[in-house]
Each structure stands twice: as structure tokens, then as C-alpha cells.
Amino acid sequence: xxxxxxxxxxxxxxxxxxxxxxxxxxxxxxxxxxxxxxxxxxxxxxxxxxxxxxxxxxxxxxxxxxxxxxxxxxxxxxxxxxxxxxxxxxxxxxxxxxxxxxxxxxxxxxxxxxxxxxxxxxxxxxxxxxxxxxxxxxxxxxxxxxxxxxxxxxxxxxxxxxxxxxxxxxxxxxxxxxxxxxxxxxxxxxxxxxxxxxxxxxxx
Numbered sequence: 001x002x003x004x005x006x007x008x009x010x011x012x013x014x015x016x017x018x019x020x021x022x023x024x025x026x027x028x029x030x031x032x033x034x035x036x037x038x039x040x041x042x043x044x045x046x047x048x049x050x051x052x053x054x055x056x057x058x059x060x061x062x063x064x065x066x067x068x069x070x071x072x073x074x075x076x077x078x079x080x081x082x083x084x085x086x087x088x089x090x091x092x093x094x095x096x097x098x099x100x101x102x103x104x105x106x107x108x109x110x111x112x113x114x115x116x117x118x119x120x121x122x123x124x125x126x127x128x129x130x131x132x133x134x135x136x137x138x139x140x141x142x143x144x145x146x147x148x149x150x151x152x153x154x155x156x157x158x159x160x161x162x163x164x165x166x167x168x169x170x171x172x173x174x175x176x177x178x179x180x181x182x183x184x185x186x187x188x189x190x191x192x193x194x195x196x197x198x199x200x201x202x203x204x
Contacts, residue, residue, distance in 0.1 A: 022093035041077030076109025124201030172198030
């Protein structure tokens with residue numbers, strides 16, 4: 001199968017509009033809605049419950065304009081689950097909610113680029129002792145027909161290319177840096193101070 005971008009889908013008439021990253025939202029003085037996300041994006045039920053809770057909160061007109069703060073620590077997990085919650089937080093910002101992502105402990109693997117959902121319109125805060133980690137895509141061994149394996153690998157590559165673009169919303173994550181990290185056999189760990197230098201956020 002061929003994987004296409006949102007822009008290509010629009011050209012083909014498969015959608016009516018392509019949503020851009022949300023614009024800057026103004027921090028309001030209304031009470032902050034606090035979300036705590038700890039652990040992995042691999043727990044389907046936990047991520048689904050969080051999505052439903054946040055969706056219902058956004059639908060309640062009594063919450064219009066209230067800021068959202070996500071206290072966040074995660075070692076990564078399932079990319080599709082991370083993307084689904086990423087999109088919901090982007091939509092919250094389009095509705096005028098100021099979103100703050102505060103990394104409390106660690107942001108590894110897909111949790112690294114997840115932080116960028118608030119990099120343009122909201123606020124990304126990194127606790128001074130927080131650690132972050134990048135690694136190229138990987139998957140468990142496959143036992144299937146070659147044509148199915150080819151489709152799975154193609155899908156994984158397309159998703160990786162998509163999430164790499166999200167990470168590059170932070171200006172320090174250049175093509176050159178990512179290529180250098182991809183070529184390394186070791187996971188790339190870095191501190192909150194180093195993440196700030198890469199433009200991922202600011203210290204809490």
C-alpha cells in the first residue's frame with residue numbers, strides 16, 4: 001500500500017481540510033484543569049480512558065477557556081496511541097485552551113516528540129532532573145509472509161517519518177542531528193538542560 005500525507009489526501013478529495021498546528025493561545029486566569037499521565041502509551045485501556053475523559057471535559061461549555069496542565073512522565077509505548085492523544089491536545093488548543101506539558105521525570109521514545117504538541121501554541125516545561133531519550137524505530141521479530149512483512153515495515157517507516165517531523169518542531173532537532181543519532185547503535189539520552197538548548201521547552 002501507499003502511505004500519503006494529509007496534504008496529499010486533500011488533493012485527492014479524501015478530506016475537506018488539513019488542520020495546521022494550533023496558533024498561540026493566551027493563558028487565562030480560569031482554574032487550571034490538571035491531567036496526570038504516568039507510564040506507557042502501551043496500555044490501551046488507560047490511554048482510551050484518558051481520551052474519553054479529556055474529550056468529555058472539552059465538550060462541557062463550563063470549561064471554555066480553561067487552561068490544561070499535563071504532568072507527564074513516560075517511557076514511551078505505542079506510537080498510534082501517543083498520536084491519538086497528541087491530536088486531542090492540539091484540538092484543545094484550537095478551541096482556545098492553553099496547554100502546558102510539564103515533564104516531571106522522563107520522556108523516552110515516542111514520549112519525546114509527544115511534548116511538541118504544546119511547543120507552538122502552549123508551554124513545554126521540563127523539570128531540572130528530567131531525562132529524555134531518542135531512538136530510531138524498532139519492532140519485534142515478525143513471523144509472517146514476506147508481503148505482509150513488507151507492508152508492516154512500510155507502515156512503520158511512514159509513521160516514523162511523520163513523528164520525526166513533529167520532533168523537528170523544536171528547532172534544534174535538525175536533519176543532521178537526527179541522522180547522526182539514527183546512525184548510532186545506542187539510544188540517545190539527554191538532560192533537561194540539553195533539551196532546552198535544542199528548543200524543546202524551558203526549565204520549570
